[in-house]
Amino acid sequence: MTVTVDTTAAAALALGDDALVLSHRLGEWAGHAPVLEEEVALANIALDLLGQARVLLSMAGDEDELAYLREERAFRNLQLVEQPNGDFAHTIARQLYFSAYQQLLYAGLAAGDGPFAPLAAKAVKEVAYHRDHAEQWTLRLGDGTDVSHDRMQRACDALWRFTGEMFQPVNGVDADWAGMETAWLESVGEVLRRATLTVPEGPRTGAWAAGAGRQGLHTEPFGRMLAEMQHLHRSHPGASW
Amino acid sequence: MVTTTPLEAELLRVAGSVPDPELPVLTLHELGVLRAVHVHGTDAVEVELTPTYTGCPAIEAMSVDIERALREHGMRDITVRTVLTPAWSTDDITDEGRRKLRRFGIAPPRVREPAGPVPVTLGPLRTRAPEPDPADPAPVRCPHCGSVDTELLSRFSSTACKALRRCLDCREPFDHFKEL
Numbered sequence: 351m352t353v354t355v356d357t358t359a360a361a362a363l364a365l366g367d368d369a370l371v372l373s374h375r376l377g378e379w380a381g382h383a384p385v386l387e388e389e390v391a392l393a394n395i396a397l398d399l400l401g402q403a404r405v406l407l408s409m410a411g412d413e414d415e416l417a418y419l420r421e422e423r424a425f426r427n428l429q430l431v432e433q434p435n436g437d438f439a440h441t442i443a444r445q446l447y448f449s450a451y452q453q454l455l456y457a458g459l460a461a462g463d464g465p466f467a468p469l470a471a472k473a474v475k476e477v478a479y480h481r482d483h484a485e486q487w488t489l490r491l492g493d494g495t496d497v498s499h500d501r502m503q504r505a506c507d508a509l510w511r512f513t514g515e516m517f518q519p520v521n522g523v524d525a526d527w528a529g530m531e532t533a534w535l536e537s538v539g540e541v542l543r544r545a546t547l548t549v550p551e552g553p554r555t556g557a558w559a560a561g562a563g564r565q566g567l568h569t570e571p572f573g574r575m576l577a578e579m580q581h582l583h584r585s586h587p588g589a590s591w
Numbered sequence: 592m593v594t595t596t597p598l599e600a601e602l603l604r605v606a607g608s609v610p611d612p613e614l615p616v617l618t619l620h621e622l623g624v625l626r627a628v629h630v631h632g633t634d635a636v637e638v639e640l641t642p643t644y645t646g647c648p649a650i651e652a653m654s655v656d657i658e659r660a661l662r663e664h665g666m667r668d669i670t671v672r673t674v675l676t677p678a679w680s681t682d683d684i685t686d687e688g689r690r691k692l693r694r695f696g697i698a699p700p701r702v703r704e705p706a707g708p709v710p711v712t713l714g715p716l717r718t719r720a721p722e723p724d725p726a727d728p729a730p731v732r733c734p735h736c737g738s739v740d741t742e743l744l745s746r747f748s749s750t751a752c753k754a755l756r757r758c759l760d761c762r763e764p765f766d767h768f769k770e771l
Binding site for chain 1 (some may be wrong): 599610642644645647648675676678679680735744745746747748749751769771
């Protein structure tokens with residue numbers, strides 16, 4: 351297979367949109383996190399993701415135009431990252447699922463010599479902190495009180511059907527998708543079991559699972575998120591600080 | 592091998608003496624983010640700068656400060672380019688930088704075991720020594736009193752590159768520059 355410039359740009363768009371959208375969702379916690387330390391932690395994770403998004407979207411075109419002037423159908427992010435923050439447990443479940451995936455993906459890309467290797471080598475170390483943060487919270491909430499356990503279980507169950515999409519191959523991204531999925535199931539399963547949680551059993555792929563974000567089909571909350579994210583730029587074209 | 596001219600070495604020193612916008616006790620040289628300076632002609636210069644974290648917002652302020660310093664040094668056409676390879680690591684912070692961080696009240700990042708030859712010895716045959724944990728090479732010392740008895744309060748702190756800890760001896764909270 352010949353990897354063309356266009357293929358790389360399309361792949362950069364998919365990975366960049368994941369980072370951008372999750373960054374925005376995490377930014378929504380600013381001013382609302384349960385404690386100050388979490389406020390800072392979630393904002394820092396969002397900032398790391400925004401940095402990755404800027405590098406990736408710049409490989410696909412003009413970063414601002416791509417972020418602020420595309421319509422919903424033109425975004426290529428996973429449906430998982432656009433899911434609303436929900437309660438804190440939902441945010442942590444989303445973080446656990448996604449950071450475990452991103453860590454495996456970047457580790458693989460960093461080991462290769464493709465166009466994403468330089469970014470992946472840098473970002474994989476940042477993502478290791480994101481994953482650790484999500485893992486520690488999953489353990490605390492899962493193995494915490496009855497209420498925190500129930501909420502964490504509910505969150506893990508609710509987001510489970512979005513996790514199959516992560517391993518649909520992205521054209522232009524040189525990764526061992528099947529191997530990544532096996533490793534992901536093993537590592538996430540291990541964290542959930544240690545947190546006294548049950549690994550969800552619902553379908554992750556097929557008719558009853560979700561996931562067509564890479565094809566530009568998104569869930570209902572995404573449009574509202576975009577409206578908020580793009581409002582300022584669209585209302586005041588060319589505005590700057 | 593790429594050779595550096597005396598002018599490039601001088602400009603690297605000038606750019607390297609610019610203070611970090613978020614940690615002004617450190618210079619960019621001590622932080623280890625300046626990769627190279629290339630001079631083209633008499634007054635055109637290209638600077639290669641690498642970010643600490645991919646999303647580090649300080650990189651733009653650094654670029655502006657470098658430009659100003661080099662302009663004052665007679666350069667006219669200045670380009671600051673961000674490079675990602677080789678990726679910055681906290682091991683790039685100089686020894687002097689580590690000393691300054693500690694004086695500033697920030698626990699410096701711990702140095703990882705250098706890659707390369709390691710002494711191999713025959714271990715005890717009947718008992719098992721604990722495996723060294725590569726993720727936790729040494730205790731984090733309190734920058735105020737030097738105690739190793741410190742605890743993690745939050746994995747993220749005032750900037751992406753720091754964690755918040757507390758000393759269990761002098762009870763002072765402090766920032767720890769996370770290993771990356």
